Amino acid sequence: MTELPMTVRADGLPSQVTIYEVGPRDGLQNEKALVPTGVKAEFVQRLLAAGLPIVEATSFVHPKWVPQLADAADLMELLGEAGRDCPVLVPNERGLDRALELGARHVAIFGSATETFAQKNLNRSLDEQFAMFEPTVRRARDAGLDVRAYVSMCFGDPWEGAVPVDQVVGVGKRLFDLGASQLSLGDTIGVGTAGHVTALVDGFRGAGMSVDQLAMHFHDTYGQALANAFAALRAGITTYDASAGGLGGCPYAKSATGNLATEDLVWMLRGLGIETGVDLDQVVSTSVWMAGHLGRPSPSAVVRALAQSPA
Incomplete structure (x- = not known):
């Protein structure tokens, strides 16, 4: 039987959170060796079967x-009807x-909080990105699609350094609107700390946005991802992006290493008595299976602790 943490509730935390699984897209996008499409499809299917309510499939x-x-x-054709409910990243109208054409029902755009990263990632200035995204979002909404907006470099930029909270709030709200x-809100290079998380959430609240x-x-x-997630829980945030096995990074920012591991997040949430609907055993098994395809062990501490043999 899987070892589980003792549950000790903390006052003032949400009773339930949503984990937005990004492993198949954000987790795999920086892998140099091409992962077969069939393996990717099984990855998505296994994550859905593990109870993850949202699995971002591709870009x-x-x-x-x-x-x-x-x-x-x-990949989307292989996934069939189930794949149509999996969000996909679209960088522009062509995407x-x-x-x-493939019947997607949920799309995401990916903006930048800084000028340099906007130029490197989008080939647009900070202001020009909004003109690029506006028709994409409008057409998606007119077609009945749900649209999510990512904003990267919210906590720091490898070229510009610290990013002012007001700047992040201004860019983020323009994208959302x-x-x-x-x-x-992406900590793309992982430099955020707990107090910074609280300040950023407070900034968005002050701009009229709600935590939901x-x-x-x-x-x-x-090593700050779980501490930052706990700070966000205290601030009332109930949706967290995570990647099975801690896979991932950004291909345009070399200092962007792995995402917060889904298993590590689920372990912490379970210890806090916060419901996720996720089967930890199945996600661990899936991450071990994927690590076998990638030829290296998972960086997730919980996967390393719980997995004794490949699935």
Whole structure:
């Protein structure tokens, strides 16, 4: 039987949170060795079977920029009807066209809180990105799709350093106001700390956004992801992006190492008595299975602790 943490509730925390699984997209996008489409499809299917309510499947970015996800259309066709409820990243109208052709019901855009990263990741200035995203979001909403907005470099930028909270709030709210249903705040290079998380949430609240419109996307570069997630829980955030096995990073920021591991987050939440609906055993088994395909062990501490043999 799987070892489990003792449950000790803490006052003032949510009773339930949603884990937004990004492993198949954000987790795999930076892998150099191409993962077969069939393996990716099974990865998504196994994560859904483990009770993860949202599994982001892929991205319709140009294959030149992210070769690992060049099979996005083939993957969505393999996933069939279930895949249509899996969010996909669309960088622009061309990406949206492809998502619409395949019947996607949920799409995401990916903006930047800083000028330098906007130029490197989007080939647009900080202000120009909104003009690029506006027709994409409008057309998606007109077609009845749900739209999520990511904003990266919210806690620090490898080229610009610290990013002022007011700047992040201004950019994030502009992205959200294009027509998104949720804004995910990304600590792309993992430099955030707990007090910074609280200040950022307070900043968005001060700008008129509610905590249920916000999600957190932490990276564990400096080992702060779980501490930051706990600070966000205290601030009332109830949606967290995480990647099975701690896979992932950003191909445009070399200092962006792995995402917060889904298993590590579930372990902490279970200890706090917070419901997720996620079967920890199944996610661990899936991460061990995927680690076998990638040829290296999972960086997740919980996977290492619980997994004794490949699934």
